[in-house]
Amino acid sequence: MTTHWNSGEFQAPSLWGETAEGLVALLRSDALDALMGLARESFQCLAASVSILGERQWFLSSAGHEMVSNGRQDSICTRTIADNKLTIIPDLREDSEFQNNPFVATKDGIRFYAGLPLDLETDFYSAPVEAAFCLVDDKPRDLSEQEIERLRQFSAIASKMVESSVRLAGSRGRAEMQEKLVGNLVRKQVQFRQAEQMAQMGHWRLDLSTELVHWSDGIFEIHDLPVANTPQLELALSFYTPSSRTKLEGLMARAIEEGEPYEADLEIVTPEGHHKRVRTRGEVEYQDGQAVALIGVFRDVTDRYELERKLRRAAQTDTLTGLGNRDAMRAFVANRSQDEKLAVLLLDLDGFKQVNDRLGHLTGDDVIKAMATTLRATVPPPHFVGRFGGDEFVVILMEDALTMPAEDLFRRLELAMVYNVEGQDDRGNVTLTVSASIGMHRAAPGDSLEEALAVADAALYASKRRRKTKAAAA
Numbered sequence: 454m455t456t457h458w459n460s461g462e463f464q465a466p467s468l469w470g471e472t473a474e475g476l477v478a479l480l481r482s483d484a485l486d487a488l489m490g491l492a493r494e495s496f497q498c499l500a501a502s503v504s505i506l507g508e509r510q511w512f513l514s515s516a517g518h519e520m521v522s523n524g525r526q527d528s529i530c531t532r533t534i535a536d537n538k539l540t541i542i543p544d545l546r547e548d549s550e551f552q553n554n555p556f557v558a559t560k561d562g563i564r565f566y567a568g569l570p571l572d573l574e575t576d577f578y579s580a581p582v583e584a585a586f587c588l589v590d591d592k593p594r595d596l597s598e599q600e601i602e603r604l605r606q607f608s609a610i611a612s613k614m615v616e617s618s619v620r621l622a623g624s625r626g627r628a629e630m631q632e633k634l635v636g637n638l639v640r641k642q643v644q645f646r647q648a649e650q651m652a653q654m655g656h657w658r659l660d661l662s663t664e665l666v667h668w669s670d671g672i673f674e675i676h677d678l679p680v681a682n683t684p685q686l687e688l689a690l691s692f693y694t695p696s697s698r699t700k701l702e703g704l705m706a707r708a709i710e711e712g713e714p715y716e717a718d719l720e721i722v723t724p725e726g727h728h729k730r731v732r733t734r735g736e737v738e739y740q741d742g743q744a745v746a747l748i749g750v751f752r753d754v755t756d757r758y759e760l761e762r763k764l765r766r767a768a769q770t771d772t773l774t775g776l777g778n779r780d781a782m783r784a785f786v787a788n789r790s791q792d793e794k795l796a797v798l799l800l801d802l803d804g805f806k807q808v809n810d811r812l813g814h815l816t817g818d819d820v821i822k823a824m825a826t827t828l829r830a831t832v833p834p835p836h837f838v839g840r841f842g843g844d845e846f847v848v849i850l851m852e853d854a855l856t857m858p859a860e861d862l863f864r865r866l867e868l869a870m871v872y873n874v875e876g877q878d879d880r881g882n883v884t885l886t887v888s889a890s891i892g893m894h895r896a897a898p899g900d901s902l903e904e905a906l907a908v909a910d911a912a913l914y915a916s917k918r919r920r921k922t923k924a925a926a927a
Contacts, residue, residue, distance in 0.1 A: 477505065477511045477512075477513060477521075477522075479618065480505070480513050480615060480618045480619060481513055481514060481618075482514070482614065482618055484614060485503060485513060485514040485611065485614050485615070485618075486514045486516070487656060488514070488607065488610060488611060488614065489501045489502060489503065489514045489515055489516040490516040490750060491607075491654055491750070492516070492586075492588065492607045493516040493517050493588075494654060494732075494734075494750065494752055495603065495607075495654070496588055496600065496603075496604075498517070498565070498588045498589065498590040499517050499518075499563065499589050499590045499591045500515060500516060500517025500518045500588070500589050501515070501516050501517060501586075501587070501588050501607075502514060502515035502516070502517075502518070502586075502587055502589075503515075503571070503584065503585070503586050503587075503611050503615065504528075504530060504584065504585060504587070505582055505583060505584045506525055506528060506530060506531065506534055506583040506584070506585070507525070507583075508525055509522045509523065509524060509525055510522055510523050510524070510525055510527075510528040510530060513584075513615065517589075527554060527555055527556065529542075529545070529551055529554065529556075529566050529568070529587070529589075530568055530585040530587055532550070532568075533568035533569065533570055533585045533587065534570055534583045534585060537570050538569075538570070539567075539568075539569050539601070539604075539605075540566070540567065540568045540569075541566070541567045541595070541596060541601075542565065542566045542567075543565060543593055543594060543595045544564055544565065544593035545557045545562075545563060545564055545565065545566055546558075546562075546564060551566075561591065562591075563589045563590065563591055564590060564591055564592050564593045564594075565588075565589060565590040565591075565592065565593055565594045566587060566588070566589050567587065567588045567596060567604060568585050568586065568587035568588070569585065569586050569587075569604060569605065569608040570583075570584070570585050571584040571585060571586060571608065571611060571612040571615055571616075572608075572609070572612045573612055573615060573616050573619070574616060582619070584612075584615060586604075586607060586608040586611045586612075588604070654671050654750055654751065654752040654753075655668060655669040655670070655671025655672030655673075655674070655675060655750070655751045655752075656669045656671070656672075656748075656749070656750050656751070657669065657672055657748070657749055657750075657751055658738070658746050658747070658748045659686060659705075659746055659747040659748075660745070660746050661709065661744060661745055661746055661747070662745070664685060664686040664687075665683045665684075665685060665686075666683060666684050666685070666686055666689045667683050668683070668684065668689075671751075672751050675729065675731065675751065675753045676692060676721070676723050676724075677723035677724060677725040677727060678723075678724065690702070692721040692722060692723065693719060693720065693721050693722075694719075694720045694721070694722060696720075697719035697720045697721070700717060700719065701717065701719055701733070704717055704735070705735065705747060708735060708736065708737055708747060709737060709744055709747070712737050712744070714734070714735065714736035714737075715734070715735055715736075716732065716733070716734040716735075717732070717733060718730060718731070718732050718754065718758070719731055719732075719733060729753055729755045730753075730754050730755045730757075730758035730759075731751060731752065731753055731754060731755075732751070732752045732754045733749060733750070733751050733752075734749045734750050734751075735747050735748065735749030736748060736749060768780060769781035769784060771839070771840040771842075773818060773821060773822065773825075773840075774821060774822055774825035774840050775825070776825050776828070776829075776838055776839050776840045776846075777837060777838070777839035777840075778839060778840065778841070778842075779839070779841060781837075781839055782837060782839050782847060782849065782902075783902065785837045785849060786849065786902050789851070791898060791899070792898060793851060793853065794851075794852040794853060794895070794896075794898075795849055795850065795851060795852065795895075795896045795905070796849070796850040796852055796859045796893060796894070796895045796896065797847070797848075797849055797850075797893070797894050797896060797902075797905045797906060797908075797909045798847065798848040798849075798850070798863065798866070798891055798892070798893045798909060799845070799846070799847055799891070799892045799893075799906070799909045799910055799912075799913045800828075800845070800846040800847070800848070800866070800870065800889045800890070800891050800913075801844060801845055801846075801889065801890050801913055801917065802820070802824065802844035802870075802887050802888070802889055803887065803888050803889065803890055803917070803920065804885060804886055804887040804888060805817065805820060805821075805844040805887050806844075807885055808820055808874055808885050808887060811876075811878040811883065811885065812874065812876040812877075812878060812883070812885070816874060816876055819874075820872055820874060820887055821840075821844065823872050824846070824870060824872060824887070824889070825838075825840065825846070827869050827870060827872075828846060828848065828866075828870070830869075831862075831865060831866055831869050832848050832850070832862070832866070835851055835854055836848065836849060836850050836851055836854065837849040846889075847906075848866075850862065852895070859893065859895060860893075863891060863893050866889070866891055867888075867889070867891060870888060870889035870891075871886065871887070871888045871889075872886070872887045872888075873885070873886050873887075874886075874887065890913055890916040890917040890920055891913065891916060892909045892910060892911065892912030892913025892914070892915065892916055893909060893912055894908040894909040894912060
């Protein structure tokens with residue numbers, strides 16, 4: 454429940470101090486900060502925060518920005534508070550109330566907002582408090598039903614955390630406060646575990662003096678391990694694949710030496726033999742100016758990684774043949790070093806149009822698939838074989854990986870890329886032959902892909918003209 458107040462009218466108990474700043478300071482907590490970090494990671498958004506509103510908006514906790522407060526007139530949460538219900542604005546620039554807001558109207562301004570008022574019981578306060586949990590992002594988006602339910606769960610946990618903090622701050626008896634603190638800590642631990650399970654996340658802390666690593670329950674679960682004692686650093690690192698371990702050790706060393714936070718996607722292998730993709734984020738914890746620990750969060754992103762991989766594969770695959778398309782070709786070349794020698798071959802089928810015209814497009818599709826199979830067999834990995842569409846194919850050879858000169862493979866392709874098609878048209882039984890004209894260009898270091906394709910294309914059409922001339926002479 455929420456009602457209106459402002460910092461000038463607010464009569465706070467002595468423990469809260471005389472100003473809104475004093476109230477805010479007492480309501481902040483590490484647990485709430487951690488929850489906002491989990492929320493930001495879970496929704497993959499620009500920022501997640503909990504704030505209270507008086508004459509100004511005061512941020513009790515935020516992940517993704519470092520603002521302490523801003524004017525109430527600039528707060529988007531005012532709509533959430535006024536409506537006292539879930540507020541989702543997919544694109545703030547399309548919203549007449551907020552499109553000129555200073556946090557929206559700039560080039561890099563926020564575009565998306567979702568917020569819920571905190572459900573705070575008022576029995577424990579001298580005056581009710583307006584508070585809201587919100588997400589913002591720098592691109593337009595919407596939330597699914599599952600994400601909305603997750604938003605409500607995070608809001609409920611945040612409500613209990615803020616309520617517990619206010620209850621403790623307003624308690625007049627030290628004994629009662631200590632008793633409630635114990636209960637509150639237990640509750641927060643339960644809520645924290647729930648949040649971690651929901652987001653497939655965990656948090657960790659590495660003591661730099663002892664090299665002991667504290668794992669939350671969520672990290673044990675990600676590693677397919679029962680909750681146990683604090684592991685040594687060496688054991689924690691042993692789950693990473695060799696390349697991921699090397700990368701992580703480098704990031705950790707730089708963080709300790711230079712104070713630079715890090716974030717990386719890495720691969721672990723659990724004791725059950727499961728390969729998992731994880732995202733870890735870490736930063737240095739200081740005491741008296743000295744680095745004493747690394748702290749951070751850890752998330753299982755395997756499902757998202759596999760989905761993105763499948764989507765990328767689908768986006769880069771020709772559906773008829775299963776060969777790579779133009780995007781796959783560009784990705785293949787982008788992953789090569791500048792010094793690597795490449796040869797580009799373009800192939801165009803001769804006689805294919807006649808097959809389509811006389812025997813139909815289904816037969817034409819069979820020809821395309823047969824030619825793709827021949828290409829795969831003649832040009833195996835690690836070289837690239839792709840289809841541009843229609844009857845155009847492309848081959849990119851890594852010359853250092855060839856077992857024969859590129860010119861010899863060129864001639865082998867000319868001989869292999871011949872396909873005889875038997876069928877019937879309105880004239881009766883017919884046998885048609887499809888072959889391929891090929892143009893090749895051996896790219897020089899520094900040549901762009903587009904330049905290499907253009908030269909290969911010119912060579913292809915020169916080959917077509919020669920074949921037509923031979924046919925006419927015959």
